[in-house]
Amino acid sequence: MPLFYKSVVALDRKAHARLRVRNSADFLFTADAPLLPLLTAEFAPVAREYPIVFMKDEGTVIPVALTGMPQGKNLFLDKNGKWDARYVPAYVRRFPFVFVETSPEQYTVCIDTTSDLLDEKEGVALFESNGEPSAALQDTIKRLGDYQRVMNFTRSFMQRLAASNLLMEANAKAELPDGRSFVWRGFWTVDEARFRELPEATLKEWFNSGELGLVYAHLLSLGNLADLLRRHTLAAAAAA
Numbered sequence: 001m002p003l004f005y006k007s008v009v010a011l012d013r014k015a016h017a018r019l020r021v022r023n024s025a026d027f028l029f030t031a032d033a034p035l036l037p038l039l040t041a042e043f044a045p046v047a048r049e050y051p052i053v054f055m056k057d058e059g060t061v062i063p064v065a066l067t068g069m070p071q072g073k074n075l076f077l078d079k080n081g082k083w084d085a086r087y088v089p090a091y092v093r094r095f096p097f098v099f100v101e102t103s104p105e106q107y108t109v110c111i112d113t114t115s116d117l118l119d120e121k122e123g124v125a126l127f128e129s130n131g132e133p134s135a136a137l138q139d140t141i142k143r144l145g146d147y148q149r150v151m152n153f154t155r156s157f158m159q160r161l162a163a164s165n166l167l168m169e170a171n172a173k174a175e176l177p178d179g180r181s182f183v184w185r186g187f188w189t190v191d192e193a194r195f196r197e198l199p200e201a202t203l204k205e206w207f208n209s210g211e212l213g214l215v216y217a218h219l220l221s222l223g224n225l226a227d228l229l230r231r232h233t234l235a236a237a238a239a240a
Contacts, residue, residue, distance in 0.1 A: 003037065004029055004095050006114045011097075013131045016111070020123035021136065027092060028081035029115070034068030036089045039147070040154045043214050045087040047221035050076075051228060053187040054158070054167060061158045061167070061188070063218075065089055066228060070184060075231035090147060099144045107148060109141055157211055164198070166190050166215075189222065190215055 001008065030036075035055070038046060040063070046052055050065035067074045076085050083092075096115035099107040111118060124136040133141065161167065168191040171183055195215065206212040 002098060003033060003091070005098065005112045007112060008098060008100065008110045009113055010100070011109045011111050011126070013127050013133075017127050017131065018120045019111075019126050020119050020121070021096075021126060021140075022117050022119060022123035024117055025083070026081040026116075027077060027083050027088070029095065030067075030074050030092055031077055031081075033074045034070065034072045035064040035066050037091045038063040038065050038154075039090055039150045040157050040211075040214050041150045042087075042090055043217040043221075046089065047217040047224075049085045049087060049224060049227075050089075050221065051224045052218045052221040053170065053189055054161075055187055060155075061162045063154065063158065064187070066187075066225075068228070069232050070186070072232070073235070075228065075235055094144065094147060097140055097144060099148050107144075109144060157214060160211070161190075161215075164202070166194050166198075168194075184225075190218055192219065195219075 038052065043052060043063075046065050050067065052063060052065055054061050055064050067076050069075075076083060078084050096112040096117050098110050098112075100110045102108045117123075125134050126137045128134055167188040169185075170187055170189045171185055203212060206215070
């Protein structure tokens with residue numbers, strides 16, 4: 001199952017005729033997520049607040065935003081489940097909906113039936129009385145389609161980035177105010193020395209495609225590790 005999803009089923013106009021979705025600012029379902037998958041299209045707003053790093057999963061490299069310490073909690077939630085940042089990553093905002101590829105290039109709209117955001121009494125209807133998708137559902141389907149298209153570009157960029165031999169495994173050490181320290185492991189970053197040695201033709205190609213800006217956004221975002229540590233320190237003090 002994808003992160004956050006527990007029971008994914010295809011959205012059906014008969015079985016889910018009475019289903020509604022609530023617009024909620026409660027993001028408690030992300031409480032145990034110390035990282036979130038990203039799309040390249042959101043690197044710019046994400047880089048202003050979160051560290052962007054890369055993870056390797058079964059040979060595939062994916063971009064993620066760090067939202068907490070390793071094996072920790074999401075530090076961008078307040079005690080009421082409100083998001084404590086200007087930008088909420090798209091992966092979070094699409095929940096409880098998701099596109100599932102049922103055949104090559106064919107996608108089905110699915111939902112997580114366990115989500116508290118779905119209800120038969122409160123919220124905006126997903127279907128009209130005649131069984132046709134409501135305006136809200138049509139908008140959701142459009143956003144899921146946009147997400148999938150950008151996801152395909154994200155995968156292509158990550159394949160090129162991995163093939164360029166620019167990624168290095170990162171070991172970032174952090175010192176806590178109480179004297180303890182820990183090391184971030186298991187993620188990858190762009191090696192700036194290798195990046196500066198890229199051939200001019202490659203840099204020009206990446207500039208024209210917009211991918212050069214993605215690398216710079218990633219490198220700049222690493223400065224947010226200090227703010228992540230600050231959030232961790234505050235959360236630990238509050239818990240104590």
